[in-house]
Each structure stands twice: as structure tokens, then as C-alpha cells.
Amino acid sequence: MRLIDERSSAFRAVVAAAPGLDAPVLTCPGWTLFDLVKHLGGGDRFWAAIVGAGPADAPPAEAVAARAALDVPQEREALLAWLDASTQLLLGALRAAGPENGCWTWWPASQSPQTAGGTARHRVQETAVHTYDAQLAQGAPQPLPVELALDGVEEFLFTVCATPSAWPHKPTAFDFHAAEGRSWRLTVDGDGARITRIPAPTAATGEDSDAAGASVHGTASELVLFLYDRIQADSLHVDGDAGLLDLLRVWEPEEK
16 A cells, blocks of 8 residues: 555656646546546545455445546646545555455456455556656656556566467567566466466576567566557567467467
């Protein structure tokens, strides 16, 4: 929860310093900075209602309707106050529920839990990436904080990539190596996609002897931004078949 609050504060600081709310957000085509604020605050309120509802097979109908009919202030100071209040609603719901309490999520078949804690972990990353989006819109993007980014690589892989749906191509593996010393392997085959932590390569050993089809090397921040499609593979170092990354990016599992 601390990281959600920190990233939301950083996001609001960017918006407060921006020349205007109509700046285009290049990493969210068609959106302005105003749209990004509305999206982030609406998401905080939506997930606050979901966490507060507890275990369920679907998000609360009233939360879905409220998100669709979201009406937010147009003036900057009031908009930022609304965003702060939205984040506080989410943090309050998370505190009241506790990390182990179940709730609906869109990732039932992943390796991430359907709990308030799993929701908090994902919202940290969404807020962090959108903070980067807002910074980029002002021409001053900053790397994601290391602590947050290291968890972000794993959270993305566990939540977004893990699936029981069969990989429609030849079985392979993707390794992701963070310069800060952590590594993960995404294995894809007829049984789906699953993630494991693996030892980081060293100067003495080089790549793992059981070589992956493609290995991606970068800082943890770069890996997160690549996974969220904010930067391209040519911004990182890729060993093996880089074309496999294109197959991974366009793959849409039938079941998540």
C-alpha cells in the first residue's frame, strides 16, 4: 500500500506541474493527460469497490456502472483532489480487507492470487506505469524505482502471462534478466505458460546451460516498460531468437 500511495503522489506531482491537461499521452494513443488522470482515479475507485465486496464471481454491478458513468472535475486542482481521494478509497478498502481476503479479479487462471493483496500488487504496477506515461507526456520520463520494478517484472509475468491455455507454437522458454540481479523464466508449451524464478547469469557462467529460446536483459525498469509495451525490444539486449518475442506479444490465450 505504501508504494501505491507513493506512485499516486508522484503521478499527481507530474500532473500539477504540467503546462496543461490537454497534453497528448504518447504511450496511450488518443488520450490526453486529463484522460489518464480520469482512468487512474476511476480504476482506484473500481478496485476499491471490488476489494470491499469480498469473494465474488464478478465485479459488483454498481462498480461497473459507476466506472462507465464516471464524471470528474475539469479544473486541475479539483481533479487532483479527486484523484487523491480515489487513491485513499482504494487504500482504505485494502486496509479493511487485509491482504489474504479474497475478491474478484480478472486473472483467475494466473499464478497471482485472487485476493486484496494480489490486487494491491497489481495496482502498484499500473500506477507506476501510468506515472511513467505522464512523465513521458511532459518530455521527462524517469526509470521506475528499483524496488517497485523488480517486483513489477514478476507481477506482470505471474498475472498477465501465466495461463493454462496451450501455446500455439513450438514449445520454448523466455528468460528475463534484470541487471539488479534477479531472473525469471517463462516456459510456454501445450500445457500453457508458467513462470519460475531462476538464478541470474554471472560472468563466470554466462547464460543458463538450459538455454531459452530468447533471453531479454535490461534494468528492472526497462523490463517492466517492455512488458507493458512502453519500450521496444531494441531498447534492451536480446539473446536468441528475438522473433519469438513478437509471437509472445501477439498471443491471446483463450482462457486467463
